[in-house]
Ligand code: C2E
């Protein structure tokens with residue numbers, strides 16, 4: 001059901017309704033008027049009919065009066081000459097149209113009845129007429145046997161009263177029709193009387209044969225005022241008028257009526273014309289409605305299709321010419337809206353793909369562009385250059401984002417020349433990416449060096465002179481990846497490598513990628529190994545240089561990966577720290593180390609066990625409790641356990657770390673500073689910590705034989721450490737000269753391959769024999 005159809009239907013239905021209502025109204029008004037007029041006329045007609053009817057009866061009576069004056073008849077009455085009488089009566093009766101002639105005696109008894117209805121000697125049934133006849137000829141309408149009659153009575157004088165002549169003249173259909181023909185009377189005229197049961201029966205009727213009296217008098221009474229009655233499906237205006245009667249006869253009424261429908265007959269042609277007009281009007285209305293509906297609905301439909309077009313993303317201007325009306329205004333508003341949407345969409349699209357600061361495409365943009373390019377030419381080489389500005393994080397911290405943004409903007413501008421028409425994008429806040437489709441390694445390298453050169457000149461603004469310090473990572477397609485996201489990440493990894501190396505340009509190397517996916521699964525495997533075995537703690541003996549025996553060991557974790565084989569701690573400890581897995585490692589190492597210390601004690605060996613603890617462990621306030629529980633469970637004295645912590649681990653977050661360290665030191669556990677000398681701690685700072693041991697980093701020990709500086713550093717640390725009450729251990733001792741020197745400067749312990757490599761627990765026993773470690777003669781003397 002379209003809008004147009006509904007609009008047209010509305011017009012047509014409204015038209016039909018108005019026409020029909022008007023027609024009905026006119027019909028009702030006309031009919032009402034007709035009935036009103038009919039009622040007035042009916043009243044007159046009823047009176048006029050009664051007059052005429054009774055006039056005729058009186059005239060008939062007058063005719064019978066003339067008969068009564070006839071000499072022959074009078075003498076026949078006086079002489080009781082029956083034969084003459086009968087023939088005279090019959091002759092006269094025929095003249096006045098009577099069907100019965102009577103001679104009634106002065107005693108009121110019937111003497112002669114030409115019809116033989118009443119026997120001679122029986123009383124005349126209408127004595128009141130006899131009486132009235134003495135004043136004037138009496139006439140009344142009477143009824144018997146379903147017929148109406150005029151009963152006329154006149155006296156006969158010869159010269160004295162000798163009797164009465166009666167005549168019964170039928171008032172029948174013929175008479176009524178005759179009356180109707182003579183004067184303008186309604187079509188319906190009936191004579192009616194009530195029978196013994198009170199129901200009205202029609203005795204005679206005129207032209208129409210509707211039997212109005214039966215319906216009109218159904219309730220036993222006839223209305224003497226005009227009334228509307230339905231008979232045989234037709235409507236009549238009808239009225240009764242009582243006729244003059246005789247006392248002993250049922251009263252006869254005349255019922256008159258005319259049909260309303262017939263009265264409406266003259267209006268039929270008008271109605272027909274009306275109907276014709278209606279049909280014509282409807283047809284014209286229909287056409288007009290359709291045309292109007294179309295003229296209204298077409299622009300609406302056009303607007304709807306325009307809206308659909310806009311919704312589907314087609315923002316072209318409407319092609320229809322502008323209309324001056326409201327719909328035209330709406331259409332032009334639509335057009336403006338489409339235009340505004342198009343502009344906004346373009347802006348949003350640009351913003352979505354571009355960086356506000358540099359105006360360069362953003363990471364999402366370059367990622368999808370590279371993805372498209374790689375998909376289009378999968379076989380061809382391509383290079384992705386990731387440019388990082390080494391000093392940018394520092395610049396952001398010191399000078400804020402406004403300056404760093406300007407620096408980034410300047411870097412983007414300088415890249416335009418060396419990049420040519422290659423795509424340059426801002427990949428992250430501090431990095432720019434350049435995509436070189438079709439570039440080989442050599443071409444990529446050349447391009448990278450041109451970029452470095454372009455950024456060689458420092459950035460200058462007002463008082464500021466800032467080095468760009470560019471570092472470029474290169475990832476090549478397809479060998480480093482065929483996916484844009486992967487290439488971007490790998491170029492970034494290479495760039496980070498470049499930031500930390502002397503070369504400004506570094507090619508991605510899968511071997512050194514700390515983010516290669518294998519490392520993620522490595523952590524899962526590590527957790528599995530910690531729970532199900534595959535990890536062991538090895539112990540590297542520490543030689544007590546004063547006593548010449550092994551009295552301590554350092555626990556070092558060993559992991560044999562089921563597929564990759566042995567994995568060096570340096571390869572997974574840092575990753576475990578990054579990924580939050582280090583606490584599991586530490587818990588496990590503490591458990592293993594303490595259990596082993598208990599076993600050695602049981603075997604009669606007093607061996608201190610050092611366990612490495614990482615920076616992230618010091619955030620764990622549960623660590624002291626856990627340690628205490630383990631010691632109690634294995635019956636190990638706290639003094640048997642040393643925790644090794646690097647300088648940097650404590651320097652990172654002093655308050656929390658120190659609180660945890662204090663609690664453990666209070667429990668009697670010794671703390672050692674691992675890799676001492678390479679970090680940035682100071683003795684002044686260390687004084688505030690519950691530390692009992694320093695482990696001089698192996699970088700100072702390795703070159704001890706050749707480096708005078710290292711010798712001075714080591715002897716200074718030992719001396720100062722002793723002054724402050726620390727035990728001092730030297731790590732990485734792998735040549736005898738170093739060991740001798742350490743002994744000379746009074747270092748407490750030495751640890752290194754020269755003494756022993758990290759050993760399995762069961763192998764440690766044989767190293768514990770003091771006989772293996774003869775003290776040099778020099779020291780003894
Ligand atoms: P670290 O604590 O400094 O451990 C000493 C490292 O030096 C060990 O390497 C050891 O095998 C090695 N080493 C021993 N003697 C010599 C020598 O004469 N010369 C040289 N050049 N090296 C020697 P390893 O076992 O590979 O451990 C590396 C690092 O992994 C350790 O350094 C330690 O920081 C960490 N690590 C090892 N086990 C654990 C552990 O259970 N927990 C934690 N958190 N870290 C551990």
Ligand code: CA
Pocket residue numbers: 554612644674
């Ligand atoms: Ca250590």
Ligand code: CA
Pocket residue numbers: 674675695697698731
């Ligand atoms: Ca160390």
